[in-house]
Amino acid sequence: MQLLLDQQGALYEQIARALKQAILDGRIVEGGRLPSTRTLARALQVSRKSIILAYELLCAEQLAVVRAGSGTRVGKLVAPPPIRRAPSIKKPTSGYTARMRNLPDFTLRGRAAHRYNLQCGEPLLNAKLFNAWRRKLSAAALRAGPKYPTAGGFMPLRVALADYLGRRRGVICDPADILIVGGTQQAVTLVARVLLDARAPVVIEDPHYQLAVHALKAHGARIVSVRTDADGMVVQALPKRPARLAYLTPAHQFPSGATMSLPRKMELLRWAKTNDCWIFEDDYDAGFQADSRPLPTLHSLDVGNRVIYAGSFSKTLFPSLRLGYIVCPQALRRDLFTAKLLNDLGSAAIEQAALATYIQSRQYEKHLREARREVLIRRRVVVDALRRSLGARIEIGPHDGGMHFVIWLNKIGFDELPTVLVKAANSGLGLYPVHPYYRVKPSRPGLLIGYAGLSAAQLKRAVELLTECLRRA
Amino acid sequence: MQLLLDQQGALYEQIARALKQAILDGRIVEGGRLPSTRTLARALQVSRKSIILAYELLCAEQLAVVRAGSGTRVGKLVAPPPIRRAPSIKKPTSGYTARMRNLPDFTLRGRAAHRYNLQCGEPLLNAKLFNAWRRKLSAAALRAGPKYPTAGGFMPLRVALADYLGRRRGVICDPADILIVGGTQQAVTLVARVLLDARAPVVIEDPHYQLAVHALKAHGARIVSVRTDADGMVVQALPKRPARLAYLTPAHQFPSGATMSLPRKMELLRWAKTNDCWIFEDDYDAGFQADSRPLPTLHSLDVGNRVIYAGSFSKTLFPSLRLGYIVCPQALRRDLFTAKLLNDLGSAAIEQAALATYIQSRQYEKHLREARREVLIRRRVVVDALRRSLGARIEIGPHDGGMHFVIWLNKIGFDELPTVLVKAANSGLGLYPVHPYYRVKPSRPGLLIGYAGLSAAQLKRAVELLTECLRRA
Numbered sequence: 001m002q003l004l005l006d007q008q009g010a011l012y013e014q015i016a017r018a019l020k021q022a023i024l025d026g027r028i029v030e031g032g033r034l035p036s037t038r039t040l041a042r043a044l045q046v047s048r049k050s051i052i053l054a055y056e057l058l059c060a061e062q063l064a065v066v067r068a069g070s071g072t073r074v075g076k077l078v079a080p081p082p083i084r085r086a087p088s089i090k091k092p093t094s095g096y097t098a099r100m101r102n103l104p105d106f107t108l109r110g111r112a113a114h115r116y117n118l119q120c121g122e123p124l125l126n127a128k129l130f131n132a133w134r135r136k137l138s139a140a141a142l143r144a145g146p147k148y149p150t151a152g153g154f155m156p157l158r159v160a161l162a163d164y165l166g167r168r169r170g171v172i173c174d175p176a177d178i179l180i181v182g183g184t185q186q187a188v189t190l191v192a193r194v195l196l197d198a199r200a201p202v203v204i205e206d207p208h209y210q211l212a213v214h215a216l217k218a219h220g221a222r223i224v225s226v227r228t229d230a231d232g233m234v235v236q237a238l239p240k241r242p243a244r245l246a247y248l249t250p251a252h253q254f255p256s257g258a259t260m261s262l263p264r265k266m267e268l269l270r271w272a273k274t275n276d277c278w279i280f281e282d283d284y285d286a287g288f289q290a291d292s293r294p295l296p297t298l299h300s301l302d303v304g305n306r307v308i309y310a311g312s313f314s315k316t317l318f319p320s321l322r323l324g325y326i327v328c329p330q331a332l333r334r335d336l337f338t339a340k341l342l343n344d345l346g347s348a349a350i351e352q353a354a355l356a357t358y359i360q361s362r363q364y365e366k367h368l369r370e371a372r373r374e375v376l377i378r379r380r381v382v383v384d385a386l387r388r389s390l391g392a393r394i395e396i397g398p399h400d401g402g403m404h405f406v407i408w409l410n411k412i413g414f415d416e417l418p419t420v421l422v423k424a425a426n427s428g429l430g431l432y433p434v435h436p437y438y439r440v441k442p443s444r445p446g447l448l449i450g451y452a453g454l455s456a457a458q459l460k461r462a463v464e465l466l467t468e469c470l471r472r473a
Numbered sequence: 474m475q476l477l478l479d480q481q482g483a484l485y486e487q488i489a490r491a492l493k494q495a496i497l498d499g500r501i502v503e504g505g506r507l508p509s510t511r512t513l514a515r516a517l518q519v520s521r522k523s524i525i526l527a528y529e530l531l532c533a534e535q536l537a538v539v540r541a542g543s544g545t546r547v548g549k550l551v552a553p554p555p556i557r558r559a560p561s562i563k564k565p566t567s568g569y570t571a572r573m574r575n576l577p578d579f580t581l582r583g584r585a586a587h588r589y590n591l592q593c594g595e596p597l598l599n600a601k602l603f604n605a606w607r608r609k610l611s612a613a614a615l616r617a618g619p620k621y622p623t624a625g626g627f628m629p630l631r632v633a634l635a636d637y638l639g640r641r642r643g644v645i646c647d648p649a650d651i652l653i654v655g656g657t658q659q660a661v662t663l664v665a666r667v668l669l670d671a672r673a674p675v676v677i678e679d680p681h682y683q684l685a686v687h688a689l690k691a692h693g694a695r696i697v698s699v700r701t702d703a704d705g706m707v708v709q710a711l712p713k714r715p716a717r718l719a720y721l722t723p724a725h726q727f728p729s730g731a732t733m734s735l736p737r738k739m740e741l742l743r744w745a746k747t748n749d750c751w752i753f754e755d756d757y758d759a760g761f762q763a764d765s766r767p768l769p770t771l772h773s774l775d776v777g778n779r780v781i782y783a784g785s786f787s788k789t790l791f792p793s794l795r796l797g798y799i800v801c802p803q804a805l806r807r808d809l810f811t812a813k814l815l816n817d818l819g820s821a822a823i824e825q826a827a828l829a830t831y832i833q834s835r836q837y838e839k840h841l842r843e844a845r846r847e848v849l850i851r852r853r854v855v856v857d858a859l860r861r862s863l864g865a866r867i868e869i870g871p872h873d874g875g876m877h878f879v880i881w882l883n884k885i886g887f888d889e890l891p892t893v894l895v896k897a898a899n900s901g902l903g904l905y906p907v908h909p910y911y912r913v914k915p916s917r918p919g920l921l922i923g924y925a926g927l928s929a930a931q932l933k934r935a936v937e938l939l940t941e942c943l944r945r946a
Binding site for chain 2 (some may be wrong): 006008009017020021024025046061062063075085088089092093094095096097100101121122123125130133134137138141142146147148151164170172181182183185186189193194195196197200211214215262275296297300301303314318320321322323331332335336339341342343344345346347348349350353399409
């Protein structure tokens with residue numbers, strides 16, 4: 001009998017585990033006698049005490065029994081065990097799994113350790129915010145209560161949000177319509193479950209935010225991609241055949257940075273009405289608009305109650321918070337709430353309670369004002385530096401809002417791009433091309449410029465490095 | 474022109490919103506002139522200043538334009554708006570929705586305000602725990618980092634859990650196999666997506682935990698219910714036709730309280746192997762077992778790598794935390810991790826970091842020891858009081874582990890039960906019958922006795938009240 005000890009925990013536990021494995025593997029036959037404690041102690045070169053303890057453990061677990069006069073035996077009750085064979089799942093285990101495996105390789109974000117990382121989605125780091133958040137969390141721990149939260153969300157948070165959204169985004173809604181979710185990604189998956197059967201057509205923008213579309217594809221949706229320009233989605237290019245859902249980022253098209261124009265918005269709403277289509281408005285970085293009075297949201301223009309408005313705190317606070325919300329159209333409210341309940345019984349209560357007072361006390365808006373001011377400074381710094389250093393070599397895309405924009409490279413071909421990226425990486429500059437976000441490849445290469453996570457000085461240095469890389473190419 | 478002000482926010486905003494609504498409703502035709510500020514101010518009996526501000530707001534939103542000499546007009550750009558008609562969704566919007574609506578009415582938990590509530594699932598309230606948790610959260614806020622968390626979970630938490638599970642539950646696993654999820658409910662939905670196509674057969678216990686089974690049904694699974702007795706699921710009653718998944722609560726069958734015997738466990742594993750079936754082991758209240766050495770988990774007996782072991786902190790810490798874990802079989806690991814990523818990009822980071830140090834510093838085990846001691850005291854108090862007061866009127870079900878058990882009523886018929894429940898409620902006692910958890914109605918009525926949330930004195934009083942109700946019936 002071979003015993004392999006796993007070196008975890010006390011010695012007698014290791015021995016008991018190894019014996020158990022031998023029993024389960026069928027290497028000690030049912031009813032078979034275990035070696036005497038003395039014999040095994042000698043074989044393993046351990047104390048007899050350890051063997052005795054191990055046997056006691058096996059007896060406590062009913063895997064062995066002590067018989068007077070015949071030592072310790074494997075328990076009679078154990079059915080002959082199945083043969084060890086780990087299932088290897090080459091074949092997908094479900095349609096969902098098959099679709100997941102068909103997605104292009106993706107990870108949440110590349111965790112590149114570039115000194116100057118121009119990745120978009122990097123939060124504005126802010127020690128003050130974190131300190132305020134700590135205090136809110138600490139206070140909330142006393143207030144939230146230990147019991148199961150309401151699956152729809154902590155009511156004071158929904159009240160605070162309804163007030164905020166009405167005042168700041170023109171989204172007039174009842175707190176009862178607001179469903180608290182674990183971020184926009186979860187909002188997309190819940191809406192998919194409630195609205196989409198297999199192969200249901202869903203309209204998305206080209207380019208688009210990949211993880212949301214991955215979730216829709218894994219769910220089984222048929223994706224219909226519609227091109228965008230400087231005015232957002234080109235509504236004239238919408239398909240003639242009705243779609244079930246249109247997923248858009250109208251305030252700040254991701255990743256192109258375009259803002260959807262008012263006429264386009266009105267036309268989209270009309271198209272949705274004609275085609276009996278729902279609209280998912282992903283207002284992912286609302287709060288970082290340049291104007292104090294941004295263009296109206298689709299939700300506020302919609303008189304047909306077809307807009308599902310979703311927001312998140314990943315951009316305005318920090319991504320590791322994992323909280324967001326859906327403003328549910330009345331007709332979908334009950335089903336969306338039930339879907340959330342069945343998905344996870346509701347989001348964590350303490351963080352919801354902390355967020356409620358953070359918004360309700362207007363600290364959130366104060367933070368947004370300050371963050372927006374800082375974002376505007378950084379944006380100006382990087383845009384000015386790019387214009388000065390690169391001039392006609394680049395074209396700067398829309399950059400009125402949000403925390404990133406796109407620059408298009410006039411003098412670089414797609415074939416030269418990989419060399420530029422490697423050179424940049426070697427000099428400590430993280431560059432991210434934009435064409436992977438497009439279904440129809442753009443005519444020239446473009447780069448995402450995520451500037452919010454870098455200071456003004458870092459941004460200037462980043463632009464210097466970029467200029468060097470592009471000049472040398 | 475009728476303008477209805479909604480009384481929310483500043484007056485000029487209300488007026489702007491009402492005008493916007495009128496424009497969107499088509500009550501002011503495209504290109505049409507808005508009333509002069511003077512006229513409208515008089516009509517609404519407000520200051521002209523408010524009207525001017527409202528018109529400015531409409532212009533900022535591009536819904537109106539000012540023309541020299543012709544006052545303010547509705548913007549030319551606005552497409553004739555769709556007619557208002559809120560969609561009423563009588564017909565379910567998807568197969569998922571249809572199945573959700575088919576579920577029996579349920580809420581998360583009845584939030585009855587009984588003075589003595591014998592509902593199961595009530596946590597052991599503990600001020601010390603909450604204070605410790607506050608400190609951990611506060612410290613974790615500095616450590617967790619603001620960026621997107623790893624979708625699989627915070628690695629130090631997974632390391633701490635692997636260590637804990639190995640020592641305390643005999644679940645030997647690699648931290649890389651552990652997926653952090655938002656509680657057992659989410660574990661069930663993720664496993665369903667990865668393993669179950671529409672109409673896939675899933676074996677469950679009769680009786681069973683309803684919300685998990687609701688989620689499986691909504692997902693589209695075909696439920697095959699197998700009866701249980703004092704030794705857990707009756708393995709002989711398992712269906713001849715292969716199932717895809719078996720969902721069980723072996724350590725403490727919910728809600729009957731039975732512990733699955735070792736021979737049954739071995740037989741189940743053999744059946745699963747023969748039928749190529751996966752097993753979901755819901756170890757929902759592990760940590761409240763009476764013995765320090767509980768029977769081995771299915772996971773620890775499984776040499777076929779078919780057991781998906783899931784646990785949660787809802788019972789051992791508090792339900793509003795919304796954190797749990799899946800120990801993934803290797804073959805499913807990648808797919809389960811991707812499904813979690815697509816579902817919500819991962820769970821909140823700060824609470825994961827707090828939990829990591831709470832477990833790693835062994836405070837969790839200290840808390841469990843103390844809580845277990847208290848639970849044992851309360852259990853003994855309520856069992857003794859029941860025996861003394863009700864004797865042969867009741868039969869007490871298995872009560873070796875967990876935080877609740879079942880009593881069967883020998884002298885009460887199902888027809889008398891509603892009267893007993895009403896009487897109890899009127900005297901401040903919350904009683905919960907067990908038969909709704911059964912598919913095959915038991916021969917006599919039973920009551921759930923959730924005792925963990927009540928003090929010894931409260932429990933004694935609760936038993937007195939119960940005795941009175943049952944005697945009078």
